Amino acid sequence: MKIHTAKKDQAADIAQLIMMAMTDECCLYFTGDGQTTDDFRRTMTRLVEMEESQYSYTNTLVAETDEGRLMGVCVSYDGGKLHQLREAFVNAAKEDFGRDFSGIDDETQAGELYLDSLAVYPEFRSHGVASSLLRASAEKAKGMGLPAAGLLVDKGNPNAERLYLRIGFEYVDDAVWGGHAMKHLQYKV
Structure with a gap:
């Protein structure tokens, strides 16, 4: 397995994986009535292709097989x-959905590398891909001079929480984001 910063031509795959992490319900919440997940995918792909976007390929670590998949x-x-x-x-x-999210809650703050989206294609799950990406992200935080890598995990997702805790993330506090009860976890670097 190779882990490196994404390339712009991987935007469509990255967008698809981000949407897997978000779930269809969440994607459709952002689009509003009358839109589809395909509409959201087009928008997300554009956001991944940008350099100044939270979802930018420049902010994305990818795990690939030795053959480049x-x-x-x-x-x-x-x-x-x-x-x-x-x-x-x-x-x-x-522009795309006529929705204003300028007042959306903050899910992170200064002092941490925020792990916004982590997703692995189903056929590669249970092969250590997520663990490797989490460790690489902790190294990224260290390289950026940030004291911690942080994330929010849905309280209704105990499997993900177990993974994060096993890697070395620790509970910081409770949070609510997008109407969901979450836990804020951090990995000190």
Whole structure:
């Protein structure tokens, strides 16, 4: 397995994996009535192709097979830059769906590399891909001079929480994001 920063031509795959991490229900929440997940996929692909977007390929680590097949992704960025990076999403949602998310809750803050989206294609699950991406993300945080890598995990997703805790993430506090009860976990680097 090889892990490296994504390339722009991987945007469609990255968008698909981000949407897997978000779930269809969440994607359709952002699009609003009368839109489809295909509509959201087009918008997300555009956001991944941008350099100044929280979902940018430049913020994405990819895991590939030795033959170059994409296995999974981890999108992460400096939490202190959330508002700046989120502008692209807010503008795209206004343009594409007529929805204003400028007041959306913050899911991170300065002082951590925020792991926004982690997803692995089903055929590569249970092969250590997610664990490898999480460890690589912790190294990314260290390389950026950030003291921690952080994430939110849905309280209704105990399997994901067990994975994070096994890697070395620790509970920080409770949070609510998108109407869901979450736990804020961090990995100190």
